[in-house]
Amino acid sequence: MSAEMDFELATPKDASEAVALMQANPGACYIAGGTDLVANLRRGIGAPPMLIALDGIAEMQTIAEDGTHLVIGASVTLARLMAEGLPKRFAAMSALAEVAGPGLREAATIGGNLCLDTRCIFYNQSKWWRKANGYCLKLDGDTCHVAPKGKRCHAAFSGDVAPALLVLGAEVQVVGSGGARWMPLSDLYREDGLDHLTLGAGELLVAVRIPLAAAALHSGYAKSRLRKAVDFPLAGVAVALDCKDGRIADLRVAVTGTNPRPILFDHFPDAIGQEPTGAVLDAITREIGKDITPMRTTNMPGMYRRQMAGVLVKRLITRLCAGQGAKG
Amino acid sequence: MASIIGLTINGRKQEHLIPDAMLLVDFLRDKLGLTGTKKGCDGGECGACTVLVDGKQRLGCMTLAKSVAGKTVETIESVGPHGRLSRLQTAFHEKLGTQCGFCTPGMIMAAESLLRDNPDPDEDEIRTALSGNLCRCTGYVKIIESVQAAIAAGEVGK
Numbered sequence: 484m485s486a487e488m489d490f491e492l493a494t495p496k497d498a499s500e501a502v503a504l505m506q507a508n509p510g511a512c513y514i515a516g517g518t519d520l521v522a523n524l525r526r527g528i529g530a531p532p533m534l535i536a537l538d539g540i541a542e543m544q545t546i547a548e549d550g551t552h553l554v555i556g557a558s559v560t561l562a563r564l565m566a567e568g569l570p571k572r573f574a575a576m577s578a579l580a581e582v583a584g585p586g587l588r589e590a591a592t593i594g595g596n597l598c599l600d601t602r603c604i605f606y607n608q609s610k611w612w613r614k615a616n617g618y619c620l621k622l623d624g625d626t627c628h629v630a631p632k633g634k635r636c637h638a639a640f641s642g643d644v645a646p647a648l649l650v651l652g653a654e655v656q657v658v659g660s661g662g663a664r665w666m667p668l669s670d671l672y673r674e675d676g677l678d679h680l681t682l683g684a685g686e687l688l689v690a691v692r693i694p695l696a697a698a699a700l701h702s703g704y705a706k707s708r709l710r711k712a713v714d715f716p717l718a719g720v721a722v723a724l725d726c727k728d729g730r731i732a733d734l735r736v737a738v739t740g741t742n743p744r745p746i747l748f749d750h751f752p753d754a755i756g757q758e759p760t761g762a763v764l765d766a767i768t769r770e771i772g773k774d775i776t777p778m779r780t781t782n783m784p785g786m787y788r789r790q791m792a793g794v795l796v797k798r799l800i801t802r803l804c805a806g807q808g809a810k811g
Numbered sequence: 812m813a814s815i816i817g818l819t820i821n822g823r824k825q826e827h828l829i830p831d832a833m834l835l836v837d838f839l840r841d842k843l844g845l846t847g848t849k850k851g852c853d854g855g856e857c858g859a860c861t862v863l864v865d866g867k868q869r870l871g872c873m874t875l876a877k878s879v880a881g882k883t884v885e886t887i888e889s890v891g892p893h894g895r896l897s898r899l900q901t902a903f904h905e906k907l908g909t910q911c912g913f914c915t916p917g918m919i920m921a922a923e924s925l926l927r928d929n930p931d932p933d934e935d936e937i938r939t940a941l942s943g944n945l946c947r948c949t950g951y952v953k954i955i956e957s958v959q960a961a962i963a964a965g966e967v968g969k
């Protein structure tokens with residue numbers, strides 16, 4: 484740690500001013516709660532000349548309902564969403580309580596959680612550590628220590644809230660120089676550890692919305708981590724489903740911590756109409772296993788994380804189907 | 812760049828010239844001499860730098876000092892009334908919740924924020940509230956017992 488930070492802090496009052504500042508200052512960077520960004524800057528990961536603070540933008544602090552959606556400003560903190568009872572309305576949002584520790588959740592925002600940088604044991608290290616190791620492809624170097632033959636970065640997206648929002652069908656609102664647009668959350672991400680967000684230059688995430696109808700789904704979040712607090716997910720799984728007479732009627736699964744992006748799986752034709760038997764659950768995990776590719780980016784082997792993702796998917800589906808039965 | 816901001820620290824309204832890139836923990840320790848707040852990991856991992864911002868537990872090492880402009884900051888130096896120990900401090904002292912003492916200011920501030928929100932937490936709630944605070948000495952059992960003893964001693968706050 485302990486790289487000296489040196490930047491100018493800008494405090495815009497609305498989103499368009501923030502975007503304009505970003506466009507006028509190449510190399511600048513948004514800061515929300517700062518709980519990801521400051522940790523990185525203190526390790527000499529990036530040295531932006533300007534940080535653009537998002538906490539003075541009132542329109543990004545609101546929580547409102549518009550008839551069909553719950554609309555959450557990107558700067559709303561995770562602690563506030565927990566205090567507002569989000570996990571009670573949308574069970575998968577119990578993911579909020581799995582993020583970091585309580586002191587960090589008071590500062591951490593939902594927007595920052597969705598825009599979290601990707602992580603790797605060769606990257607989230609002090610500058611001298613990375614220098615001694617010849618740096619790496621993601622920053623200052625030209626080799627990937629995880630897959631040295633390739634020219635790709637496999638650093639893992641490790642936010643806990645994205646998979647929950649993905650299975651709930653959430654969308655995000657992005658503001659750029661061309662105005663505002665809504666898009667499905669999955670379109671925010673791409674499979675590239677170096678550049679995992681699809682945001683254009685200066686674009687700002689201003690809000691997230693969850694369809695109110697998602698409250699009727701049976702959903703949940705499960706996380707594999709070394710310690711029960713503070714640690715990032717080795718694998719995190721969210722599931723939302725509907726179950727009729729013990730048979731799966733609708734099923735969405737999302738996985739975090741394994742790939743450069745959180746991945747949504749919403750096409751399980753062979754599972755629909757089936758009871759969640761061992762064979763059906765195996766088929767579901769096989770389907771997911773085609774796309775999840777945990778690499779040696781954490782202190783646990785990729786194979787362990789891959790297997791844990793499968794185990795968590797099976798447990799969650801079984802539990803959620805049983806819960807539905809009990810409710811009648 | 813630096814600019815003057817106003818904030819309330821340990822009950823006193825103050826104005827300070829604060830550099831843009833200064834962390835809250837460095838501001839408290841190096842500029843104000845409030846060295847009760849510790850810097851353990853300097854990376855959000857240990858909780859030694861826990862202070863209260865508007866009554867909620869926050870990490871001084873992950874917070875820009877300027878971002879608390881207009882807010883209320885409380886550090887360990889503020890918890891004992893008139894030079895006496897608070898009930899949490901007394902309990903940590905009597906129940907051996909503190910050994911080397913490095914984690915203790917952070918533990919007490921995290922516990923303080925919990926008890927203000929929830930005066931009668933169960934053991935799970937105490938563990939959750941302190942889950943961002945590491946201790947290398949006590950093994951945590953004595954810390955939990957200390958918080959429970961403080962609750963039993965009654966009187967929220969001081």
Ligand SMILES: Cc1cc2nc3c(=O)[nH]c(=O)nc-3n(C[C@H](O)[C@H](O)[C@H](O)COP(=O)(O)OP(=O)(O)OC[C@H]3O[C@@H](n4cnc5c(N)ncnc54)[C@H](O)[C@@H]3O)c2cc1C
Nearest residue numbers: 515516517518519520583592594595596598642643688855
């Ligand atoms: C010790 C420790 C443990 C942690 N454990 C976890 C964990 O278990 N799970 C987890 O999910 N996270 C964890 N985190 C990471 C972090 O605390 C959270 O992900 C948090 O939600 C990030 O939000 P923030 O507001 O602090 O983001 P910031 O640090 O302010 O920003 C993060 C990134 O997003 C960008 N950004 C922020 N807001 C926007 C926006 N509105 N539009 C566009 N870009 C934006 C910033 O430029 C930056 O690159 C941990 C962090 C630490 C230090």
Ligand code: SF4
Nearest residue numbers: 603619627628636637
């Ligand atoms: S996956 Fe490779 S390129 Fe990416 S951060 Fe890790 S070592 Fe660097």
Ligand code: FES
Nearest residue numbers: 851852853858872
């Ligand atoms: S010094 Fe702030 S959490 Fe360790």
Ligand code: FES
Nearest residue numbers: 910911946947948
């Ligand atoms: S008493 Fe020594 S670290 Fe907790």
